[in-house]
């Protein structure tokens with residue numbers, strides 16, 4: 001029995017009640033094994049997170065949210081990755097530090113939170129000195145965020161939808177806006193405003209909360225709502241990151257005969273399209289009009305598959 005895991009899981013807002021400690025698989029696909037798909041330097045996060053040296057990303061398998069348009073569908077579906085122990089995850093953190101990583105960046109760690117915290121604790125005792133980044137879909141509980149106090153230095157949290165209908169349509173989670181907002185309140189309270197140090201003459205984020213919003217096709221108005229909501233509620237305590245890298249991976253997968261992708265596109269054909277540059281410009285103009293300062297934005301042509309790394313087990317074993 002995995003001692004770190006709950007017997008009735010409520011690690012994410014789905015609270016599906018799986019007995020994870022005994023090996024039961026939850027709605028996210030995770031059981032009692034800790035599965036990692038890739039642990040390597042990654043250069044495509046926001047500049048004060050990736051810097052020139054790279055962010056030490058650890059991509060976990062499975063996902064509580066499983067969005068229809070997921071760019072990392074292979075790992076969200078648990079089709080890549082290898083089981084590791086908590087002890088091994090601690091070693092991985094230290095190896096990433098040795099490779100020069102600016103931070104340890106746990107990608108979609110929500111369903112493995114107890115093991116991730118235990119690994120950081122072991123690694124800290126062995127000399128882990130770089131910040132920890134919790135790179136999350138935003139679909140977290142307040143209790144889970146509170147439990148991360150003392151472990152997580154930086155939240156890199158998505159805020160995907162302001163509209164419950166969109167959250168239901170794309171992520172089967174109509175409670176997403178309310179849940180993500182409550183969790184975000186706690187993240188901001190926990191980290192406080194952004195703080196930086198300097199590495200190689202460049203700023204590195206060592207504490208704070210960054211909220212990412214990925215624009216989706218035909219959803220400009222919802223994106224504006226997200227910007228208005230986050231900026232109005234947190235002001236300069238949160239740095240927004242407005243992203244235009246939506247990649248219609250479903251279209252290619254469907255063309256190649258993938259049944260899951262075809263079914264998703266039958267229900268949501270708009271997901272086969274890219275986000276027009278004009279829509280992205282309108283969103284940035286809107287953020288400017290609201291007086292949002294210092295937000296991250298992406299250059300044109302960001303929607304390339306190069307953002308999606310190979311989940312080949314690099315750095316895992």
Ligand code: SF4
Pocket residue numbers: 009010011012013014015016017018020025026027028029030064110111
């Ligand atoms: S983390 Fe997974 S097992 Fe736990 S409540 Fe969420 S979906 Fe269920």
